[in-house]
Amino acid sequence: MEKTINITLKVWRQNGPKEKGRFETYKLDKVSIDSSFLEMLDMVNEQLINEYKEPVAFDHDCREGICGMCSLYINGRPHGPDDDVTTCQLHMRKFKDGQTITIEPWRSAAFPVIKDLIVDRRAFDKIIAAGGYVSVNTGGVPDANSIAIPKVDADEAMDSASCIGCGACVAACKNGSAMLFVSAKVSHLAMLPQGRVEGARRAKAMVAKMDELGFGNCTNTGACEVECPKNISLSNIARLNREFLSAKFQD
Amino acid sequence: MSNLLTASIGRKLLMSVSGLFLILFLFVHLTLNSFLLLDKVLGFKEVGQMFNAGVHFMGTNPLIKVIEPMLALGFLIHIIYSVILTVQNMKARGPQSYASGNKTSDVEFASQNMLVLGIVIFSFLAVHIMNFYMRMKGFITWEAGEVEFPFFGSMAKGENAYALVHETFKVLPIVLLYIVGSVALAFHLSHGFWSSFQTIGWNNSKWMPRLKCLSNILAIILGGGFSVIALAQYLFF
Numbered sequence: 062m063e064k065t066i067n068i069t070l071k072v073w074r075q076n077g078p079k080e081k082g083r084f085e086t087y088k089l090d091k092v093s094i095d096s097s098f099l100e101m102l103d104m105v106n107e108q109l110i111n112e113y114k115e116p117v118a119f120d121h122d123c124r125e126g127i128c129g130m131c132s133l134y135i136n137g138r139p140h141g142p143d144d145d146v147t148t149c150q151l152h153m154r155k156f157k158d159g160q161t162i163t164i165e166p167w168r169s170a171a172f173p174v175i176k177d178l179i180v181d182r183r184a185f186d187k188i189i190a191a192g193g194y195v196s197v198n199t200g201g202v203p204d205a206n207s208i209a210i211p212k213v214d215a216d217e218a219m220d221s222a223s224c225i226g227c228g229a230c231v232a233a234c235k236n237g238s239a240m241l242f243v244s245a246k247v248s249h250l251a252m253l254p255q256g257r258v259e260g261a262r263r264a265k266a267m268v269a270k271m272d273e274l275g276f277g278n279c280t281n282t283g284a285c286e287v288e289c290p291k292n293i294s295l296s297n298i299a300r301l302n303r304e305f306l307s308a309k310f311q312d
Numbered sequence: 313m314s315n316l317l318t319a320s321i322g323r324k325l326l327m328s329v330s331g332l333f334l335i336l337f338l339f340v341h342l343t344l345n346s347f348l349l350l351d352k353v354l355g356f357k358e359v360g361q362m363f364n365a366g367v368h369f370m371g372t373n374p375l376i377k378v379i380e381p382m383l384a385l386g387f388l389i390h391i392i393y394s395v396i397l398t399v400q401n402m403k404a405r406g407p408q409s410y411a412s413g414n415k416t417s418d419v420e421f422a423s424q425n426m427l428v429l430g431i432v433i434f435s436f437l438a439v440h441i442m443n444f445y446m447r448m449k450g451f452i453t454w455e456a457g458e459v460e461f462p463f464f465g466s467m468a469k470g471e472n473a474y475a476l477v478h479e480t481f482k483v484l485p486i487v488l489l490y491i492v493g494s495v496a497l498a499f500h501l502s503h504g505f506w507s508s509f510q511t512i513g514w515n516n517s518k519w520m521p522r523l524k525c526l527s528n529i530l531a532i533i534l535g536g537g538f539s540v541i542a543l544a545q546y547l548f549f
Contacts, residue, residue, distance in 0.1 A: 071411070084411065137415030163412035170406040233416055235424060237404035238320075268319055277404030278320040278397045281507040282423040284416045296516045303513025305321045 065091040066158040070105060072117055073165045075174050078181075082174065084163075094154040098141060099124060099131065101153055118177040124149040126290065129225030132232070133178055134165040139229035139288045147227060147290045167232035171239070171275045184274045185226050185242060192266035193246040195256050214252050221249035223291040230285035230293070236277035241285040243271050244301035245293045251304055261308035268305050320400075321511070323393055328508035330390040335505065335530070337383055338497075342537045344370065348477060349544055359549065360474030361461040367448065367473040368463060391434065398427050422503035429500040436493030443480055448473055481545035490542040498535020502527050 067090045075082030089108065092101050099121050106116035122130035131148040135141035141151040156162060164178060172180040224245035231239050247264050250256030256263075279298060286295045316322035347363040356362070370376050422429065446452045448471070456472040481487055506523035509515055515523065 073411075082408075134410055134412065137410065137412040142415075165410055165412060168406055168408050168410055170404050233414075235405065235414075236401035237406065238401070268321060272318075272320050275404055276320075277401040278324055279511075280397075280401070280423065280426060281503070281510045282419055284414075284419045284424075287416050287418050294517060295510070296520060299510050299513050299515030302321055302324075302511055305319070306325060306513055309316050309319070309322070 064094050066094055066153065066156065066160075068092060068101075068156060068159070069161040071161060071163045072105075072178070074117070074177050075166075076176065078173055078175055092153050094152070094156075096153050097124070097149060098133075098135070098151040098153065099149050118175075118179050120179050121149060126150045127225060129227040132167050132180065132182075132228060134167060134232055136163055139167070139232040140227075140290050145290055145292055147225070150290075167228050169228075169231045169234075169237040169276075171237065172228060172231060180228075182226075182228050184276070185228065185239070187274060188239070188243060188267050188270045189226075189246065191270035192259070192263040193250070195250060196259060208254050210253060218249045218252040221245045221252070221293065221297055224249075224289075224293050225291060227290060229288045229290060231276065233284040233288035234277065234279075235282060235284065236280055238279045238285075239271050239274075239276040240279035240298050240301065241289060241293055241295070243267050244297035247301045247304055248297045251300065260304055261311065264301065264304035264308050268301070323397060324511045326389055326393050327397065328511035330386045330393070331504050331508045333386045334383075334390060335501065335534075337386070338534050342534060345538065345541045348474070348541055348549075352549070358461075360459075360472070360478070363474045363477070364459060364461045364470060364472060365463050365468070368461070368468055368470040371448070371470070391430075394427060394430055420503055422499040423507070426500065426503060429496045432496040433493060433500060436489065436496065439489060440493070443486070444476065447476055478545065478549060481542055481549075484546065487542050487546045491539045494535045494538040494542070497538070498531040501534060502531035505530050 067088070070087045070089060071084045072087060073082055074085045087105055087108070089101065089105055092104065096104075099119070102117060102119055109116045120130050120132050122128040124131075126147045126149060129147070131140075133140065133148045135148065135151070140146060140148045142155050143151050166172075166174050166178045167180045167182075169180075171184045172182055175181050222245075224242060226242060228242070230241035231237055247260075247267060250263065251260045281295070281298070283295055286293065317326065344363070344366045347366045351362040352359050442452070447454045454476060456475040458469050459472040459475075460467050460469055462468075481490075505527040506515075506520070509519075509523050
């Protein structure tokens with residue numbers, strides 16, 4: 062038989078970017094513990110719509126942990142109480158019957174609230190646009206085996222590339238720093254020969270954009286690494302520091 | 313090099329380098345402090361001669377005269393930039409705090425409280441400078457008299473700095489204050505040391521645990537060393 066729980070939700074509601082927000086409390090009964098957290102929120106919204114109330118706005122897209130769209134700060138942790146998962150991969154079996162669940166948007170000056178639980182994360186897109194790419198000339202496709210890449214480097218680049226840009230690192234950071242995100246994006250390109258060429262320019266441009274957008278200064282607390290759903294390592298930040306400083310010292 | 317210090321990583325570099333420089337100073341300081349105990353431990357007849365010779369050396373050596381202002385600059389940079397960085401970080405964090413708090417596990421206590429620990433150390437430093445530095449440099453008068461002690465093979469005359477330290481550490485609240493300062497320093501270093509290497513960029517998955525381990529050893533040696541010396545002065549001298 063399917064097991065269900067009854068829960069109380071404290072949800073942040075905010076009508077618009079300039080308006081004052083507040084918490085609202087909703088009771089939700091008979092939530093299957095096999096349902097995902099976002100399915101539970103769908104249930105809340107259905108309940109609200111049936112009561113002719115406005116549903117809770119929250120970000121989501123793929124619902125399988127790869128798009129980086131879902132956010133939510135749940136009970137004191139970005140992406141909730143489970144480790145190494147996004148909010149959409151979080152299941153209700155992680156909660157107890159009768160528990161109160163507090164749901165808040167990411168809090169950071171660089172991620173202003175748009176509505177309810179949705180924040181504006183375009184700052185990340187701007188950082189990527191500043192240099193998080195490889196300039197490719199059109200022409201014949203070279204054979205992949207013509208450039209040998211050590212397996213270790215390929216693996217590490219792949220690990221860094223697994224960053225989905227969800228912003229949990231910024232949400233978890235007491236300094237509102239985006240260093241884990243930026244370092245992952247700089248790292249995965251810097252470790253491969255195709256990206257290495259533009260390494261110095263990329264590090265400088267992305268860090269400059271990150272500073273300009275008002276993200277904080279990293280103090281290596283490591284909270285980002287703990288909360289990252291993709292396990293991006295803190296050593297990426299050291300690599301970014303290295304890339305940035307050596308680029309600057311060459312100028 | 314242009315605009316390095318206007319970038320977040322550049323400002324962090326200043327914190328890192330000045331911090332490492334201050335750690336070097338702490339080792340010199342601890343070495344001299346150990347003289348407070350060493351001559352008794354080594355079984356010399358007259359207690360305090362070794363320390364007085366050390367203070368005389370630090371007070372007369374021309375190299376120290378050059379390094380002293382550099383040290384002050386190191387402190388200033390470290391303190392000023394910590395304030396600048398903290399203000400920027402608070403701004404970046406935004407005015408709204410999380411109602412459900414912060415339940416991220418496995419985050420070092422020290423790393424989250426570097427400013428608070430720094431303020432504790434700074435307050436201690438102010439008392440410490442008033443206690444000893446100002447007196448030994450003659451800004452505040454004190455009566456200890458001159459003593460003779462062996463200095464590089466011959467005898468030298470100087471103020472009895474040992475007596476000043478000894479008298480100061482007879483007061484229990486002062487000893488306790490010094491221990492609080494040292495413990496705060498230990499926590500500060502347990503994060504600060506490895507963090508400064510991370511900021512310079514010397515870190516990866518292999519070196520991270522090594523540097524963190526080294527940080528803890530360093531913190532215990534320095535924080536523990538300073539506390540033990542103050543406490544031993546109170547208890548056994």
